[in-house]
Amino acid sequence: MKKSLLPSLLFLAQTACQTTQPDVVVTLLGTSDYHSHAVPFYSEGKHDQAGIARAMAYFKKARQTPGTLVISGGDTLNLGTPTWSDEYRCIEWAWLNGVVDIMAVGNHEFDYGPEEFQRCAASVDYPLISSNLVGADGQPLLRPDGKPYVIREVQGVRVGFFALGGSDFPRLIRSHLLPEGASWKEPIAEAQATVRQLREVEKVDAVVFIGHQFREEDEAMARAAPGIDLILGSHSHFKSELVKIPGTETYFISPYQYLTYISQVRLRFRQGKQVEVTGELVKMDENQPKDEQLEAQVRQLQDQLVAKRPERFQVLGRALVELGDEGLSQHETVLGNWATEVLRKAAGTHAYFSTASSFRAGIPPGDITVETFYTAIPYKNTVVTADVTGEQLLAWLRLSVSKRGSDIFSQQTGVRYRAVEGDLTQVQVLVDPARPEVGYAPLVPGASYRLATTNYQAFVAAGYKELFASFANPVTTTLDAHTVLSEALRAGPVTAELDGRSGGN
Template identity: 25%
Template structure:
């Protein structure tokens, strides 16, 4: 691994200052914690991230300090281009090269159902754990661990693994039960402290709102968190925190200089000071063994995915902040494609299922790879019949969390609507039109959507209960419908047309 010499010098200087602050006679341990999460894509992007660089960092950290804990805080099996074919096995193969000390399942571990997660868990050369996931009857899931206590250089380090309790809303978790993220985590952390843990580390897959609640509890010494796809560090004098970025692009190992001593009564005391390090993986040499596996996966994909399907005449935008908040030409072409493939009255899809997070300039020639990158979940196009009242309820759900950037934001075909994000959730939608006529709450319409939404994913319970015309077993792969639609149309000609209008303050 190559890191700029100036960074190394700065780290050594920091370590020297910390060492000087430790009183003579105390036992001092340096504990390093490296966390990563939201690692979907096996290859680098623009020379940064990917498993070859991630594995290189993990190997280097363990070589530099045997007192290193390497933790995964959720989301690897999906979504990615390759996971659409192997349901995430590529990420298991790559992480098995440099195993984690503990891995917490994120919501995307269940995108292909709980059976696939259990299969991939069994194929892992490291333990998976989550204290707040059980079977429907409350019994433990075979192979899924709980709180883990690691003995590290005389320290008892408790790892508290906690999953996101909203997973049933945003993934295909079947009948698994998810207990409250924050309450369960805090209770377990306090119990671990009572049981004699010297250092308590939360390994959590949850959003920043929950992260702040966990930090404020002061039940943890360290929190390594995923889910938000961002990089952040914080320390309030009690709890050190890292939000672990996406695809291993930016990493922040925490070095705890831990002083093990005694108080005046001879009781064991633990004091520590954190030092955050920043690693831009663009400056890291890929691990050769991992890179060889990455190259093999790349070759496997290239042959079939680089086939051109047509040019776009308009600018397509699938950036996360756009696709989850407003009308987008990318959302329009996908909704149009599933509607055209089925002949339904309405096409309806969710922004969270569109994952390319990029723009395509007019004139860009699209490939199969582009479509499968945008739609990596392997969802199937389905058709149901619903009254207009339920379609309105579905639209209300779609815009109910727009201010949070939630993936449920709807993209539509064959209809249009307006919404006011400043209004109370559940009363935001107005001016709904199907074709040239106002939505009739009593009329039954045929709706093309994806199997995830039909099953209630992203809170779309309103799409259930109708007469299913095309179920998941008989539907086409959604990405194939989009590819065929673009080919048949001779490219992409649709733009932003006013299908979704924003009223008031957003």
């Protein structure tokens, strides 16, 4: 009896269909750390950068391509600066309806308290998530569709998205700013549990973390919770093109801050399996078109703001050079050199340190308005001093250098050093705080020095606060950093330069 060819032909037809099935590409556009910067501003040495009208135009055009999702990594607000935030709060949240797909909750979302957070959340049609924000019963407070994560399906491909509050959230957010009874669970354990749930129960084809924690915590999470395909960086205001985190299969990209860049990542799937991850940062500079309608609205609101709060737009001083901020987390900057030296003189100490996170933008040459000043140095800090031995000062300096590339690397003055592969050499300290013109001398391990820093670095920043606790004669001074720097600007004009104080790599 002749064998039928029908089963074979059906198998070949099915195989041919499978092999010719087109790839599915999911494109993710990620933003983070917007901090109410609706109006274009000065960034990386250029005026007229970013602005929400530019980003919105880019998002709307990109969404015309099927499979495109827009993700916010959080920190959309910022108490105190820019003035836009205090006046208009979360007005942009509703503008993003129909454009943003998911938003992670950052620490600044709670700047104005729980009632304001709830009001803002009620204005949007996209989900807000953070798996480790829990109520008094220990269960996640933010559960769109009953779950503390979000799954989006694109042409049959299921992508799971989750978010966390970083380990510093309990210190950064005072309890009265959160909903009653709310708290933050340890993020790594929550990440592990969420990834397992997404992979093993939800059976997603990819897992994406959207914020909101420091870059170092992102990297540690990738190693501790295998199964995360992509991390959209946030919180550190770090700028990074798409890279693979060493020792993992997890990709990482981070778009700096204030909508100056958008992270654009493409996840390619073939027959339901992820086969490629590509991406880049897209700069929102003067060459990017703006959404004209939104631009007009922003301009009108800003004009109203200037009329209502003219004191914030008055000229405070003048800079003879650009007080640049490029590379704040990597090496010395002109802005950091100027500010730390002004504060060191005011404190009367050998050295002054301030985490890179104290500074958020450069200051262009020319007139400096109050708003420009607060944009560059937004956070309120008090000067704290202590006596240290040379050995303790060296330990503090080593910690700072070990944090190069992060928000808690130190901008500093009064110390000069070389750093080669993390090893410090040629460490010198200012000889006489009252007479800096005398110069520097090699650090003496047994000698006594007076160190100054911010109250954040002394009492909150991980690693530093433990070291500072061992220092002698700590004093929280009455010196307010904003007041001291403002007075220096008024006495102006100001100038500064790079001098190689934080040399090496």
